[in-house]
Amino acid sequence: MSSVGSVCPAREPFFWGMAPENSSVHFLWPLFTLAVGEAHTMAPSPCRLRSWWKTNPMLYQSKRCWVGSLAVTCFLVMSLLAMPISHAEENSRPEPATLKVSVQDEFGGPIPNASVEAFRWTGEMSPLGNTAQTDTNGEAELAGLPLDDYLYVQISAEGYVRKTPALTFTTATTRDLTVTMYRPVEGWIEVRGEDGQPVVGAELMVLKYTDQDGTEFVLYKGIAASAGVPWQVSDAAGKLKLPPMPANVSLSLTVIHPDWKPTKVAELEPVDGLVSSVTLHKGVPVEVVLQPVGTGQTIPDGTTADVLMMASTSGSFGGLTIRHPFEINDNRIRFQAESTNFGEIRVAMDDYFVGPVRYNFPDSPFEPLNLNGVDSSTIDLKAYPKQKVRGRVVDHLGNGIKNVHVRGMLIDTERMKAIKEASGDSADTIAPFQKAAAMTVAGGATTDATGHYEIELAPGAVSIEAMHHGFYTKDEIPDFEVTPDADQTLPDVVLLPVPIIRGIVQDPTGKPVPGVIAKLTSLGRGDTLPVALSDENGRFELTMTRIPYAAEGEGLEPDASILAIDPHGKLTGSTDVDLLQHDSSSDTIVTLTSDEPKWLTEINKVADQSRYEKIQEHIEALRDQYPAGVVGQPAPLMKSGTWLNTEATSLEAFRGRFVLLDFWFIGCGPCHRDMPQIKVAHDAFPSDKFAVVSVHTNSMKPEVVQTFADENKMPYAIVVDDSRGQISKEYRALGVDSYPSYLLIDPDGNILLNDAVPDGVPASLRQHKIELIHHAIQSWDGYANDRP
Structure with missing residues (x-):
């Protein structure tokens, strides 16, 4: 499995059960979301931001993101700082769903008296009752389930390995689920050091396997107790007992110990x-020094303390990444890591917020987290004591707004001042990445029916972001001071309604044109x-x-454009709008013309030559790292997967057409937010010239993916990776290690x-897929005689 969410980025598998790979986000932090048309990771982020953050930083994942329109690859776990999407909360849908479960043994016989319980993932497994x-x-039935992306049903029966399948209900429906339970084997591994001596106190960092019916299981220590799974350490003989699991599966695991670097073994x-x-x-050796603030x-x-230290060269499940709880002694966390370049480190504790999160990106004010060729590394972080405060979110009339998701950030004012002085930037232009170096992620909450919330923060300067679909805060995020x-x-946070843009597409003669793609575009950063x-x-x-x-500094980006693209010809059009001044009751007219579209000349523009050179250097490094993913190379044919909604059995069936490969999975919130553009592309562009192939991970069975596709009206071709993840392995060699990703x-x-x-400095498919597909079709020599 590979990473995610905002872009991340997501839902993360930190329990004993079927496990998607990323997380989704309810909302995006302005300081960490970088013009990618989303991002969860995170989290449920990714950028899977497909979080989820609550108390466990293990829910974050690395994402690739594009900064502005410059296609700079960076770590976007920073944009995945939120809780999982809940359709029930977000859209206030009252209609519940029903699950009918049939539990059987591996021979097809019924298993009576099995316990069935529904949970929601909120940073931990929270029972729904x-x-x-x-x-x-x-057989059993669970009624009254909410519409939610983050539901799980845990099935346990005496003498069997428990299961926790993931569920996603997007419509009020009744769904049948057959669960096969397996008898456990109880094995162990022998752990020794490179000196040949037994290692005492070694643990599993992560354990994964795919059972006989294709269900993938992922287990971390942080969730083992709540899942009722025993977690062991190696004894004096180096014997480390494994949790109960079925036989005849392919097992991979990573062993960790503070005095040794993590070691991964696979295909056991x-x-x-x-x-x-x-x-x-x-x-x-890595030493994280924690400085308690104000206590x-x-x-x-x-x-x-839970530590996530993510390697730059691997996804969240790579062998180099560290994600594990360690003990603190003398205000220090000590462990050993691989000699490699790391992209970030996060630390989370029950009673403290720890920060700022250290990211490794261009122009960071910190020393890079590069452990190549170093003898040791010391990382200084601050620990802020948690404190509960209250507040309220209201509309412009002073009425409380319910189900608003609120997130807090702690501001290190001294560090912010030092960053500004070092960079020479003003408060309005300081880069988001630089601000991130002085910010610490705090608590999150959801407002009640009267708009009130209670949130964990810490004494000092804080920022509060309140996010709700269809609303915005004029000042981006309000700043407050929390006292001991x-x-x-806290003072009220006021939300204003986002305008709806209505308009008409017309041809050069003023005649309305049906079937034209209308798309809002902006150089700002935020949701799709x-x-x-x-x-x-x-x-x-x-x-x-x-x-x-x-895109730079604080505040909102009011300037946007409406693009109109004729999917069957060359005509395009655009008009500018001011999002803060727009009148939702008026029509915006967009006229199609034969002129070269403005975005073609502006989308790759790089004003800063030094930034351009850095981008080029980074792209060359990517080309060296992923030679199979360079433009012009053949795409792997995906013959090993299960194909849905099509008679095709490989990409060979799509020869003669452009194909958008959309890498996603059901629990990925950023993937969900991109779906409208995927659907429009499929519906609008000529089917003899263009096709969508949606590539789902092996985290769900094909029949589950088919049900989801039917419920969400996804008629295009879908291929579900096989139980061994062969497609993911093939495309990981092309650089595809996060979700959503596009080729x-x-x-x-x-x-x-x-x-x-x-290739060069392109616009990303993530942000500009419609424009790039249109340009490709209209530029292809083989279609030159077809174009009107």
Whole structure:
């Protein structure tokens, strides 16, 4: 499995059960969201921001993101700082869903008296109160389930390995689920150091396998207890017991110990008894020094801190990444890591917020987290004591707004001042990446029916962001001061309604044109911008969830454009709009012309020569790292997957057409937000010239993906990766290691555009897929005689 969410980025598999790979986001932090048309990771981020952050930083994942329109690859876990999308909360849908479960053994016989319980992932497994027991036929029913992307049903029965399948309900429906339970084997591994001596106290960092019916399981220590799974450490003989699991599966695991670097082993077969021997090796000693802020006290020895230190060269499940709880002693966390370049480090604790998050990106004010060729590394972070405060979110009339998601950030004012002085930037132009170096992620909350919320922050300067679909805050994020008082209420946060853009597409003679793609575009950063097809009267409606943030500095980006693209010909048009001044009751006219579209000349413009050179250097490094993903190389044919909604069995069936490869999975919030553009592209462009192939991970069974596709009206071709993840492996060599990711394949089956390995300084498919597909079709020599 590879990473995600905002772009991240997502939902993350930190429990014993079926596990998607990324996370989604309800909302995006302006300081960390970089003009990618979204991003969860995160989180549920990704950029999977497909979080989820609550108390566990393990929910973050690395994402590739494009800064502005310059296609700079960067780590966008920073944009995935939120809780999972809940359709029930976000859209206030009252209609519940029903799940009918049939539990059977591996021979097809019913399992009576199995426990069935529904959970929602909120940074931990939170019971929903929906429980049932299977009857003599092995059947049970859970009614009243909310519409949600982050539901799980945990099934346990005495003598069987428990399962926790992931569920996604987007419509009020009744769904049947058959679950096969397997008898466990109880194996163990032998852990020794490179000196040949047994290692005492070694643990699993992560364990993964795919069982006989294709269900993938991922387990981390942080969730093992709540899932009822025993978690062991190696004894004096180096014997480390494994959790119960089925036989005849392919097992991979990573072993961790503070005095040794993590070691990953794969393709193991679980058995009763010795499964494998693992040798640990010395790495680079890392010491994270925590400075408690304002308490005058040291952190008690033995306190646990969750650490996520993500390697730049691997996804969130790569062997180099560290994600594990460690003990604190002398205000220090000590462990060993691989000698490699790391992209970020996050630390989370129960009683403190720790920060700022350290990212490794161009122009960062910090020393890079590069452990190549170093003897040791010391990282200084601050620990802020958590404190609860209250507040309220209201509309412009002073009425409370319910179900608003609120997130807090702690501001290190001294560090912010030093960054400004060092960069010479003013408060209005300081780059988001630089601000990130002085910000610490704090708590999150959801407002009640009267708009009130309670949130964990820390004394000092804080920023509050309140995000709700269809609303925005004029000042981007309000800043407040939290005092050490035990009882404090923050000033109200005021949300304003986002305008709806309605208009008409017309030809040069003023005649309305149906079937034209209308798309809002902006150089700001934030959620995916809306897209629609004009109706028979040439009319369209674009509804935004928010107004983008300014690409540089603070505040909103009011300047946007409406693009109109004729999918069957060369004609295009555009008109500018001011999002803060726009009147939703008026029509915006967009006229199609034969002129070269403005975006073609502006989309790749780089004003800063030094930035251009850095981009070029980074792109060359990507080309060296992923030679199979360079433009012009053949795309792997995906013959091993299960194909849905099509008679095709490989990409060969699409020769002669451009193909947009859309890499996604059901639990990925950023992927969901991109779906409208995918659907419009499929519906609008000529089917003899263009096709969508949606590539789902093996985290869900094909029949589950088919049900989701039917419920969400996804008629285009979908291929679900096989149980071994062969497609993911093949495309990882092309740089595809996050979700969503996109490639455009030309009619000969070769890569034309690859967001993971850009060619020159292109616009990304993530942000400009409609424009780039149109340009490709109209520029292709083989179609030259077809164009009107």
